[in-house]
Amino acid sequence: MEKDKITTTDNTQISAAKDNFYKEAFKTFFKIGASTLNGRHTQLQIIQEEIVEKRKWIPQEEFTDIVAIAQSCPGIFTVNISLLIGFKLRKTPGAICTCLGTVLPSFLIILAITLFFHQFMDVPWIAAIFRGVRPAVVALIAVPTFMLAKESHITLSNCWIPIITALLIWLLGVNPVFVIIAAAIGGYLYGKFIKPTE
C-alpha cells in the first residue's frame, strides 16, 4: 500500500509518505523488539506477520532469503533481520531506524533492571528465587544444544567437532574466537580441496 502511494502521488506527498514510513517502521520494530518471546520461531513468526503479511513491506520469497542470511551471519538474530529489512527498504537511514526500534525496548528494560539489580539481590527472598532459577536456566541452555545437534545433522562421523570444541573451551579455557576462526578456515579448505575430489 505504501509503495502504491509513492508511485501515484506528487512530490510533496512522497516526502510525507517517507516521513510516515520512518515513524511506522520504528513503531513496528519497536513492537517486535518489545514482544519477541524466546525461541527463534516465535520471534520469526511475529516478524513475518508484521512485515510480510500485515504491512507487505517485503515479499515472502525475499523474506525467506533474509532469514537465511541473518541466520548464517554473526550477531544477534533479530538485530540482523531488522538491519537487512531496513537496508532493503530505505538504505542506511532505514536500517538505523529499524535497528533502533528493535534494540531500544530490550536496552531500556535491562537498564531499568540493572539499576536496581544489586539492591534486589540483597533481599534474601529474591536471592532465593534466583538460586532456584539458575539451575533451570542451565537446563534451558542444555536443551537447545541437543535440538541444534539434531538440526545440524551431527552424526557419529562428525560428532568429534562439537565435542572437541566444547572441551577446548570448557576445560582448556580456549577463547571461542579462535575456535570459530579455525572452523571457518577448516570449512573453506574442506570445501576447496576435499569435496571436489570426492
Added chain:
Amino acid sequence: MIYLELFYTFFIIGLFGFGGDNSMLSLIQTETVQNHHWLSSADFTNIVAVSQMTPAPVGISSATYCGYTAVHNAGMNGMMAVLGSVTATIAIILPSFIIMLLICRMFFKYMNTSITQSIIAGLRPVVVGLLAAATLLLCNVDNFSQPSINPWQFFISLFIFLATFIGTMWMKINPIRMILYAAFAGLILLY
C-alpha cells in the same frame, strides 16, 4: 580506558557471535567472566535468566548490564555508567550493521557461492560445540552449590535442572512457565 575496553570486547563478541543468541553465550561468558571479571558466574546466569523472561536477547542484555557494572565498579557515577551501557550495546550491534551493509551493497550474490557455503558448513558443527561449552561452563558451584558445602541446595538444584530439562525437552512446557516453577521452588525450598 574502561570505555575502549568495553567497546573492543563487545565488538569482538558481535563480530564472532555465530549461530544465534544461545551460541553467543560461551563467547560472552569467556570474555566478561573469565577474561575481564566484569561479572561473577552467578551474575552471568542471573542475566541469562532475566533475558529468558524479558524480550531482550542475551547479547543485548549482557552488553547493557556489563557496560553499566564495569563503569560503576571503576568508581564512576550513574550517568557515566549508563554511558557504558550505551557503549557496549552499540559495540555489539556495530559488526552486524557493517556486515549487513556490505551484504546489501555488494555481497548479496556471493552468499550462495560454494566458498561461503563451505565456510558456513564448517561453522555449523562448531556452533553445537559452542552451545555445549556454554552449558558446561554454567554447570559450576555458583549455580548448583556443592554436596560438601550445601548438600540441600545442591540436590534441589540438581532436581530443578533435571525437571526443567525433561519438561522443556520432552513435555514441551513453555520455558517461561518452567522458570516461574523454578522461581517458586527456590522461594519455598532455598529461602
